[in-house]
Amino acid sequence: MSxxxxxxxxxxxxxxxxxxxTQLRANLTHATHTIRTKRATAINELPDWxxxxxxxxxxxxxxxxxxxxxxxxxxxxxTNAGGTVHWATxxxxxxxxxxxxxxxxxxxEVVKVKSMATQETGLNEALHTAGIHAYETDxxxxxxxxxxxxxxxxLVPAIHKNRTEIRDIFHNEMAHWGRPAPxxxxxxxxxxxxxxxxxxxxxFLRTKxxxxxxxxxxxxxxxxxxVESEGNGRMCLTLPDTLISIxxxxxxxxxxxxxxxxxxxxxxSSTAERMNPYTTMWTGTTTHDGPKNxxxxxxxxxxxxxxxxxxxxxxxxxxxxxxxxxxxPVYERAGGHAYGSPYxxxxxxxxxxxxxxxxxxxDASLPYASTLCGACYDVCPVAINIxxxxxxxxxxxxxxxxxxxxxxxxxxxxxxxxxxERAAMRAGRWTLDHxxxxxxxxxxxxxxxxxxxxxxxxPGPAKAWSDARDLPEVPAQGxxxxxxxxxxxxxxxxxxxx
Amino acid sequence: xxxxxxxxxxxxxxxxxxxxxxPDAPDERPILxxxxxxxxxxxxxxxxxxxxxxxxxxxxxxxxxxxxxxPRTIAELLTAHGSRSAVVPPALPNGWLRDAADIEITVxxxxxxxxxxxxxxxxxxxxxxxxxxxxxxxxDASPDQGRRRITLVPDHHVCVVRVPEQVVDSVxxxxxxxxxVRPLTWISGPSATSDIELDRVxxxxxxxxxxxxxxxxAEPPVSGSAPDSVPDSVPGSV
Numbered sequence: 001m002s003x004x005x006x007x008x009x010x011x012x013x014x015x016x017x018x019x020x021x022t023q024l025r026a027n028l029t030h031a032t033h034t035i036r037t038k039r040a041t042a043i044n045e046l047p048d049w050x051x052x053x054x055x056x057x058x059x060x061x062x063x064x065x066x067x068x069x070x071x072x073x074x075x076x077x078x079t080n081a082g083g084t085v086h087w088a089t090x091x092x093x094x095x096x097x098x099x100x101x102x103x104x105x106x107x108x109e110v111v112k113v114k115s116m117a118t119q120e121t122g123l124n125e126a127l128h129t130a131g132i133h134a135y136e137t138d139x140x141x142x143x144x145x146x147x148x149x150x151x152x153x154x155l156v157p158a159i160h161k162n163r164t165e166i167r168d169i170f171h172n173e174m175a176h177w178g179r180p181a182p183x184x185x186x187x188x189x190x191x192x193x194x195x196x197x198x199x200x201x202x203x204f205l206r207t208k209x210x211x212x213x214x215x216x217x218x219x220x221x222x223x224x225x226x227v228e229s230e231g232n233g234r235m236c237l238t239l240p241d242t243l244i245s246i247x248x249x250x251x252x253x254x255x256x257x258x259x260x261x262x263x264x265x266x267x268x269s270s271t272a273e274r275m276n277p278y279t280t281m282w283t284g285t286t287t288h289d290g291p292k293n294x295x296x297x298x299x300x301x302x303x304x305x306x307x308x309x310x311x312x313x314x315x316x317x318x319x320x321x322x323x324x325x326x327x328x329p330v331y332e333r334a335g336g337h338a339y340g341s342p343y344x345x346x347x348x349x350x351x352x353x354x355x356x357x358x359x360x361x362x363d364a365s366l367p368y369a370s371t372l373c374g375a376c377y378d379v380c381p382v383a384i385n386i387x388x389x390x391x392x393x394x395x396x397x398x399x400x401x402x403x404x405x406x407x408x409x410x411x412x413x414x415x416x417x418x419x420x421e422r423a424a425m426r427a428g429r430w431t432l433d434h435x436x437x438x439x440x441x442x443x444x445x446x447x448x449x450x451x452x453x454x455x456x457x458x459p460g461p462a463k464a465w466s467d468a469r470d471l472p473e474v475p476a477q478g479x480x481x482x483x484x485x486x487x488x489x490x491x492x493x494x495x496x497x498x
Numbered sequence: 499x500x501x502x503x504x505x506x507x508x509x510x511x512x513x514x515x516x517x518x519x520x521p522d523a524p525d526e527r528p529i530l531x532x533x534x535x536x537x538x539x540x541x542x543x544x545x546x547x548x549x550x551x552x553x554x555x556x557x558x559x560x561x562x563x564x565x566x567x568x569p570r571t572i573a574e575l576l577t578a579h580g581s582r583s584a585v586v587p588p589a590l591p592n593g594w595l596r597d598a599a600d601i602e603i604t605v606x607x608x609x610x611x612x613x614x615x616x617x618x619x620x621x622x623x624x625x626x627x628x629x630x631x632x633x634x635x636x637x638d639a640s641p642d643q644g645r646r647r648i649t650l651v652p653d654h655h656v657c658v659v660r661v662p663e664q665v666v667d668s669v670x671x672x673x674x675x676x677x678x679v680r681p682l683t684w685i686s687g688p689s690a691t692s693d694i695e696l697d698r699v700x701x702x703x704x705x706x707x708x709x710x711x712x713x714x715x716a717e718p719p720v721s722g723s724a725p726d727s728v729p730d731s732v733p734g735s736v
Contacts, residue, residue: 027695030695030696031695031696034696035696045537046534046537047534047537048532048533048534048537051532051533051534052533054530055529055530055531055532055533058529058530059529062524062529065517065520065524066520066523066524067513067517068510068513068514068517069523069524070524071509071510071513072510081679086505087505087506087509088505089505089508089509093505137703138693139691139693139694139702140691140693143693156692156693156696157693158693158694159696162695163694163695166694189694189695189697189699190699192694192699193691193694193699193701193702196702197701197702197703200703201616201703204612204703205612205613205616206612218678221678221679222679223678223679229689229690229691229692230689230690230691230702230703230704231650231689231702231703231704231705232702232703234646234650234683234703234704235650235703235704238646238647238650238681239612239647239650239651249509249513256673256676256678257673257674258529259669259673260669260670260673261533263669264669267632271692273556273686274552274555274556274631274632274633274686275629275632275633275634275684275686276686277556277685277686277687277688277689277690277704278683278684278685278686278689278704279682279683279684280646280681280682280683280684281678281681281682281683281684282681282682283678283679283680283681286639286680286681288608288645289639289645289646289647289681290645290646290647290681298509300505300509300512304509304512304513304515304516305512305516307512307513307516307517308512308515308516310519313516404512404515404516406512407508407511407512407515409515
């Protein structure tokens with residue numbers, strides 16, 4: 001994935017800071033709880049939700065299992081419809097292709113629909129280096145871009161900002177990018193949206209190149225689908241002369257009919273609506289309607305490595321609805337930035353270490369950014385077993401083992417910094433394998449219980465773990481000892497009766 | 499680009515290497531589709547009522563009239579919005595704008611630049627179909643709907659749905675009636691955002707006002723030809 005997020009602190013360090021930010025926590029708690037409640041209502045309208053969920057998972061799995069077949073079918077369909085298909089193995093290649101296409105047109109400005117794929121490739125930064133201005137046009141993405149910040153949520157990227165903060169950002173920054181914010185701008189959401197409308201409209205009307213991702217690509221017809229709310233997507237997808245769509249290869253589905261599942265599950269799961277306000281579908285180019293030139297860039301960037309992992313590949317089913325973020329107790333407290341990736345929350349905790357590998361401290365820490373409570377699995381509209389993958393990735397971090405890196409099978413060593421955990425686990429296993437040692441350990445723990453501290457003052461890297469956890473109170477007796485005692489007492493009781 | 503070709507080969511190689519545990523050809527086993535095609539039994543009238551209710555939920559303004567009353571209804575909606583100009587698709591059915599005499603009408607709008615289109619107040623179109631369970635109208639660039647840009651840039655969209663013929667109950671019922679290779683725009687309420695503290699605000703970039711007219715007893719428009727083959731002049735009615 002991109003260099004943009006590299007060098008960020010590991011999850012525990014970042015979360016340590018963010019959990020002390022009371023404003024952030026208040027913004028997040030309000031947002032996640034609101035959307036969580038609304039989502040449940042929207043889903044209760046569909047009694048066949050479990051069947052839709054199973055079908056969605058099955059369609060995605062089937063597609064992933066025959067990904068080469070469907071990508072080739074898509075390529076033919078898009079080409080026949082007048083589009084041009086490019087393939088990019090990684091972020092740099094996708095950015096190079098995009099830059100090249102834009103240079104060919106002679107333009108220096110592009111308007112962008114919110115896109116996770118281009119967040120992932122760090123496209124805006126790459127374009128900036130090439131002298132091209134990329135304007136984010138989703139309201140939340142605009143807020144984040146004007147604030148020189150990073151998105152913190154898949155669906156509502158500026159969820160960590162409240163209205164007053166947004167007003168200040170508009171007031172201070174809009175003039176540097178184009179039309180300034182109106183004088184005396186209030187922090188009323190309606191006024192803020194109006195300011196964004198005016199600021200962005202001049203860009204929509206003059207810009208010749210649009211850049212998007214896609215929610216779905218339909219193999220049989222070559223149709224691309226973008227779902228959105230604001231209309232900025234429609235603007236970017238239909239007004240420019242040239243449209244460049246950068247899409248992860250996992251976003252493909254076989255048939256137009258398959259949309260009947262995802263157009264029911266995605267809006268209800270993400271924004272808790274029966275349907276999102278706007279959906280645009282286009283197939284190649286159409287004379288006199290929409291862009292004259294259409295380029296589709298199919299992005300790998302770690303997806304094939306993820307596909308090679310038979311447990312982890314189910315993460316590629318993800319349709320980016322963000323329901324898992326909104327129910328996650330860890331996300332709610334730590335916020336999206338702590339995950340150090342465009343993909344925060346539970347899905348980020350399994351997707352990022354698979355797309356990027358687990359070599360950095362940040363990526364190695366992500367599988368631990370969870371309580372394994374399973375709420376994310378319950379809400380997932382394509383039934384990704386996130387806890388299962390988290391545990392699988394923890395094992396990879398601690399023990400190392402076979403993985404695929406850029407298409408090559410290799411064996412990785414355990415991640416650094418997990419030596420203490422490995423040692424503890426080994427000791428634990430030995431103790432559990434030796435009953436005498438186990439009961440001796442229990443006896444000792446019981447006998448010294450009054451001396452136990454409330455917290456374990458561990459030194460070094462383990463401090464991060466022990467600092468956040470109270471020690472459980474040890475009972476006076478272990479279960480085995482208690483049982484033996486009870487048996488003895490019972491026998492004695494029987495003896496006395498006789 | 500040669501770079502593309504080698505990357506294409508490499509990505510396909512990686513995919514095939516990643517899937518050694520999966521049988522070669524796409525299996526013939528169909529996906530189990532035991533979900534509901536529709537979520538309730540409804541009469542055509544009930545479906546229309548549900549469409550109206552769900553469109554209103556997401557702040558579209560819903561109006562009902564007969565075919566005879568349609569020109570007057572459209573004229574009133576344009577006046578109520580304060581519009582002085584409107585763009586219409588090349589084959590808006592005869593007479594829909596008969597009563598909008600004081601509105602400056604542009605037909606097709608293909609030759610308009612984006613800035614010129616931006617100065618037009620309203621757009622009046624038909625639709626391909628409407629979905630009751632989700633409160634959605636679908637445009638497919640047919641001659642009575644026009645290019646995507648004309649329903650996007652003006653601030654006010656009047657969309658006419660012929661009821662009950664154009665109403666389906668559900669998304670699974672809608673898709674077989676649509677042609678995926680036409681440019682499709684699905685609209686569920688006007689433009690909206692919830693990006694600021696999850697407060698829903700209508701109207702960011704698309705039309706901020708969506709008037710949906712449910713008209714009964716209307717004749718279907720001229721249709722069946724692709725948008726590209728449609729002449730840019732309108733049959734003399736508007």
